Amino acid sequence: MRYLPLTDTDRAAMLDVIGAPSIDALFADVPADLYLDKPIEGLPLHASEMAVERHMRALSKQNLAAADAPFFLGAGAYRHHVPASVDHLIQRGEFLTAYTPYQPEIAQGTLQMLFEFQSQVARLFGCAVANASMYDGSTACWEAITMAGRVTKRRKAILSCGLHPHYVSTAQTMARFEGHGIDYALPTLTAETDFAALADKVDGETGCVVVQYPDILGRIGDMTALADACHAAGALLVAVVTEPVALGALKSPGEMGADIVVGEGQALGVGLQFGGPYLGLFAVRDPRHVRQMPGRLCGETVDAEGKRGFVLTLSTREQHIRREKATSNICTNAGLCALAFSVHMTLLGEKGLRALAAENHRLACLAADRLAQVPGVTALNEAFFNEFTLVVPCDARQLVRDMAGKGVLGGVSLGKFYPDGQGRENSLVVAVTETVTAEDIECLAATLQECLA
Template sequence: MRYLPLTPADRAEMLGTIGAASVDDLFADVPEEARLSGPIEGLPMHASEMAVERHMTKLAAKNLSAGSAPFFLGAGAYRHHVPASVDHLIQRGEFLTAYTPYQPEIAQGTLQVLFEFQTQVARLLGTDIANASMYDGSTACWEAILMAARVTRKGKAVLSGGLHPHYGEVVRTMAKFTGDEIHSLATGLTAEPDDAAVIGAIDEATSCVVVQYPDVLGRIPDLAAIAEAAHAKGALLVAVVTEPVALGLIEAPGTLGADIVVGEGQSLGVGLQFGGPYLGLLGCREKFVRQMPGRLCGQTVDAEGKRGFVLTLSTREQHIRREKATSNICTNSGLCALAFSIHLTLLGGEGLAQLAGVNHARAQAMVERLTRIPGVELLNHAYFNEATLILPRDARDVVRELAEREILGGVSLSRLFPAAEGLDKALLVTATETTSLEDIEAFATELEALLVGVPA
């Protein structure tokens, strides 16, 4: 398709149609202090390609990358080993795309992969069905709340205090435009998640309660009890999984009573990638399929009886359903879904369980070693590969000082919850199969030096 730029007359006609005097009017909602009044000071107006490359290389050298230092970050994005075969296979021509196809009959390879992906996700999450993926975990969480509102015809969602704060921010931002009521519970430093507070917040007006599993502090909530309480009030349970590898060891949310399960698929097949693109997972009970956002691929036979794949359901499509569409998402992170599916296929069920076991064992080794440091305490004794530590001093300062010593030593809860009180000494630490015992010892040595003055 050729690129046909707009003429000044075209622009004037478009601006006139929407009632804007100039292009600048389109940015009226951006605060004046956030706008540039001219070129960026100190940035040259032009430079050669080689000069730009040298400059950017110097800037990149200031980063401490995940693979070059002991790495204990998590909080919704996890470093796992991705086999080289994943990258090789996703580049095959019959699979390589970022989308579900608009001409499904000519894209059998893509449709077959998405069909298998849906099957894997449904089995992983413990749901009857799963869609052909979504943007990422946070937007999938919002779509689940919209879906619950359509199913129950209610407009209030209760967010557990253990939900990742970034997910909560996405939900609250989107709810401004829909009028949905969002009731967010506070996050507290308790060894066990406050399931009683979640259950107590559910009332007759509640469409759904959203619970992360494991939660943002690494704790494991009682989904079965929350599901029972939600169903008694005519509400749905939306379970959020940010670490799908955990489902190799702990029970799937769908089998515990969750009606809709969403999550972030980044851990399988998709690298950290500076925060994206990532992969949204969504599964639900079969009776809700007509309210499910996104697309659904199915299997059939053609006129000659040969196996084939089709686009079975497109309830989200603006070009088909228009104002009746369940969602206006315009892609499904297809390439990331392909990587996820290939990685999970290579692992298989037994491999996923083994991988999860290694993750938990490394986390146990990490926690055991770090809590031997005077003043370091473990908050939650039930966890998968991520746990919260309480330090004797501000965790934000400790994280910065560790980074100066080339240790990426966890995430301060005060960074995740800047407006909350009482979290300044809490540190969220994560270990995966990529974490070696040598990494753990290096982390512990530097942390002890910072906290109690032991020479590193």
Template sequence: MRYLPLTPADRASMLETIGAASVDDLFVDVPAEARLAGPIEGLPAHASEMAVERHMSALAAKNLSAGSAPFFLGAGAYRHHVPASVDHLIQRGEFLTAYTPYQPEIAQGTLQVLFEFQTQVARLFGTDIANASMYDGSTACWEAILMAARVTRKGRAVLSGGLHPHYGEVVRTMAKFTKDDIVSLAPELTADPDDAAVIAAIDDKTSCVVVQYPDVMGRIPDLAAISEAAHATGALVIAVVTEPVALGLIEAPGALGADIVVGEGQSLGVGLQFGGPYLGLFGCREKFVRQMPGRLCGQTVDAEGKRGFVLTLSTREQHIRREKATSNICTNSGLCALAFSIHLTLLGGEGLARLAAVNHARAQQTFERLGQVPGVSILNNAYFNEATVILPRDAREVVRELADRQVLGGVSLGRLFPVADGLHNGLLVAATETTTDEDIEAFATALEAVLAGASA
């Protein structure tokens, strides 16, 4: 039996109140061709629970999962080992919540966790402060652009060609509603990122420059040079980090002049999880703190002089008047932030550095072996644990054929940039501490067979 809490009269009254003639009027912003006109063709009208379970299990069995095959996918989501202690600790009753408390001072444990999380992110990013997390990396990137516009009172953002295209799409989608001018530079299949093109795009109307570090092709831009050029015109630099493990080995963006650093925290503690939920990271210079979206937990002392924690700033539309809010999508992914913080605590500073070194070593081993495959070359002059491999034919086809051979062999640039010219032979390959010698050899052997079969 369906549960329908509203009567026809209830619905009619609600529609009349908001001035809509029918429920269909609420979906006018969705193109007509994207709306269903009736039931989905091919789906049964009903089935028993057991029949649905059997059918869904059969579909799931067709998947090639990350843990069951050599895995070299990255492009913003990375397979790292998550210690069992992380999952154990996040399920403790004191922690098991996804939210920042709305009566914060009575939840000292949650506030302390978020305070520690903020400290870790600020140290990792090289920024003065960090907030209590955000929804994910892409929306954190957009929030940083909005923040830069508030700080500089300018409305032109430059996106480097090395920014992940999904992040760029989120930015352009949101900018339609704010009328911000978004300048998206074209991606280039070059051994080093085109920092000169980024610098050349900066002018006196620019509010910010958005640079991914390392970028979507695994290259490492010169943040210091870009920061110097941006600051000369009064623009801010937003660094985007999709692989936080890299910061165990390369310089923190804040130390290179970045004013705002955002990123995706999935690599530490969270796991792949079919694309979500993930974790947005956000740090900035202290002088910009009142323009920072999200919430900020602070440390204080109570009336008895004992250490305590408070919700110091909360500029979110759920907490204050909407017109005064800095954001309405700065969801605090509390449980994922906790997992991130526990994993990073278990590693410590030295452990993170060792983990990063292992990742880089595994990547070097992978690319050295792939470079021995006839017709294959490595694009990058520098990389962390991910780089672009150039193949003699369209990488999208190669990826599918590798999957048929039980190897998840990377992400094709043609999939990420379907309309860009000259990128389709690029394959983005990532290696982490989970990559084994056997995985690397299986990948190289399968790739050689696939490419040889095409030329036969």
């Protein structure tokens, strides 16, 4: 589409309609000390296209790419092998869009794909119904909290200390504007989850309890008793899954009584992508809650001739239709990422997913045993899937930088998330997937020992 710049008269008319005296008034909430009072130092005012390309290529060479080094980063974003056929299929012309069509019934292929995606997510999570995807895991988590508020008519959410801090931050930010109460405490470095303590907190004001499975420290807990405690008090249990491959080996949250299961689908089909776009997953265990779900829902039906067809069953909950009365501000879905997830899941199948999960766990156990032999290093976890926490005798943030300088991406420091001390700055979260080799693990152990010496 063409670029049609507005005139001063156009701008004045728009400001008059919204009642703002100037464009600057629209940014009144931005602190004055954050405004630039001069051009950014060192940034030229203009440059040729070739010069910019040359400069950006030089900058990119300073990166240490995931595929170019032993890679043990995780904490919510995971490197798995994505088959080449995934990228080939999602680039087909009939699929290459990030959006659900707004006249959907003419795009039967897209609707069928989303229907299959929903079926896969529902089965993976142990739930009855899943929606047609959301923006990412953190916003899906917040949508689960608001949905629980609508179902229970309560606006208090208790968040596990093991919930990813980015998800916590998203919930806290949105709660400021939505009037929800958030009960959250920072994690302590223990091998056990905080599920029992959460159950003791549930009261008649609680709308939901939110837990992560496995959690930010890689810990795994049985949430059955917590689900029972929530239900006895009239609250819902929300489970967050940031590593869907784990469910190839672990009991699903729905089987343990979680009412809403959300998560991040990046690990299957999508890839790291420098932090985005990612893929939010959302499912409910009780079909009676379908009407309160955010986002879209695709369904299967038959046409006038009795032939199988697909329709956009539910979209009336969304912002683009109901405006301020909508139950969700999600007015689209991450369609291309959902397709990549679905293609990858289809290629794996149930047997392949279980085998992939088993290989992840095998390698993680191998790594945990080897790294625990490094002097001064202890493993926190008693149980984990493919991610675990190490306690080291120094600030893990500097340790991560030192290892990266030696060509090893050795993990994520908890001090990056929790810089306030309490021992968390001495903790390193290590993720091991099928992309890691035994040689990579030995390299990490040797590099870790060298940096600690």
